[in-house]
Amino acid sequence: MSQLSKQIMRLVLLQLKVGEDKSSNIHNAVDKIAQAVHEYKPRMVTLPECFNCPYGTKYFRKYSETIPDGYTSQQLSASAKAHGIYIIGGTIPELGENDRIYNTCTIWDPTGKLIAKYRKMHLFDIDIEGGIRFKESETLTAGTDFTVVDVDGHKIGVGICYDIRFEELARVYRNEGCEMIIYPGAFNMTTGPLHWELLQRSRANDNQLYVVTTSPARDENAEYVAWGHSTVVNPWGQILKKATHSEDLISVDIDFSIVEQVRAQIPTFKQRRLDMYVTTRLK
Numbered sequence: 001m002s003q004l005s006k007q008i009m010r011l012v013l014l015q016l017k018v019g020e021d022k023s024s025n026i027h028n029a030v031d032k033i034a035q036a037v038h039e040y041k042p043r044m045v046t047l048p049e050c051f052n053c054p055y056g057t058k059y060f061r062k063y064s065e066t067i068p069d070g071y072t073s074q075q076l077s078a079s080a081k082a083h084g085i086y087i088i089g090g091t092i093p094e095l096g097e098n099d100r101i102y103n104t105c106t107i108w109d110p111t112g113k114l115i116a117k118y119r120k121m122h123l124f125d126i127d128i129e130g131g132i133r134f135k136e137s138e139t140l141t142a143g144t145d146f147t148v149v150d151v152d153g154h155k156i157g158v159g160i161c162y163d164i165r166f167e168e169l170a171r172v173y174r175n176e177g178c179e180m181i182i183y184p185g186a187f188n189m190t191t192g193p194l195h196w197e198l199l200q201r202s203r204a205n206d207n208q209l210y211v212v213t214t215s216p217a218r219d220e221n222a223e224y225v226a227w228g229h230s231t232v233v234n235p236w237g238q239i240l241k242k243a244t245h246s247e248d249l250i251s252v253d254i255d256f257s258i259v260e261q262v263r264a265q266i267p268t269f270k271q272r273r274l275d276m277y278v279t280t281r282l283k
């Protein structure tokens with residue numbers, strides 16, 4: 001698949017419709033990957049959080065699969081190989097060790113190999129009066145590993161949705177040399193309008209890197225109504241591209257040279273007063 005140059009990478013975000021029919025969800029993703037490749041010739045495609053399963057605690061176990069031998073993994077692997085692209089495989093409920101379920105992102109290289117997976121580290125447990133109550137921890141187990149992949153010499157960190165609220169995770173990725181963080185995510189109609197854009201721009205600005213989010217499309221009839229608005233933010237904290245709430249494919253050319261420009265012009269990481277930030281004060 002085409003690669004524009006070492007510094008420019010074409011990325012397509014797939015904001016997909018997700019319903020109760022697992023097979024249709026998976027085949028829709030496979031079809032949209034093919035469409036993205038046909039229309040835009042990307043180096044990498046990103047999928048939404050929970051793209052093969054409705055987002056809800058009662059669905060996670062029923063839709064869960066092992067990785068990498070489950071059906072969804074096999075389909076993503078075959079797509080990556082057939083099109084010669086990287087796929088950041090959104091998330092699926094993963095059936096892991098000891099019968100535990102994780103909310104997991106798989107990452108596939110252009111040969112179809114699973115190069116990494118990331119299990120959501122911060123589970124989405126909130127209860128907003130008059131808004132939304134959701135407790136992922138009722139059925140999911142939290143991950144304990146960071147995930148950084150190298151794509152054409154660029155380090156990319158992976159987080160999932162609620163993880164974006166935790167600046168520490170993004171900071172770890174910046175410290176590990178990341179130039180981009182990708183968060184498959186499904187915010188909702190309460191917190192989406194409040195925080196979705198703010199958090200993406202904050203993490204991008206704090207850490208002077210690209211932030212990419214990919215959401216399911218909005219389905220007003222679902223129990224959990226996703227906010228949509230998959231987005232790409234550049235290291236200046238500016239929005240480069242943003243979807244609406246419908247099913248959509250958005251293509252963007254990422255210029256990694258901007259990362260160094262921002263870091264050289266606003267050198268906050270060289271100016272940090274690590275002598276002052278005693279860990280006990282941060283607790």
Ligand SMILES: NC(=O)CCC(=O)C(=O)O
Nearest residue numbers: 124161162186187188191
């Ligand atoms: N799927 C999620 O983690 C949702 C996170 C969310 O909506 C939030 O407000 O945080």
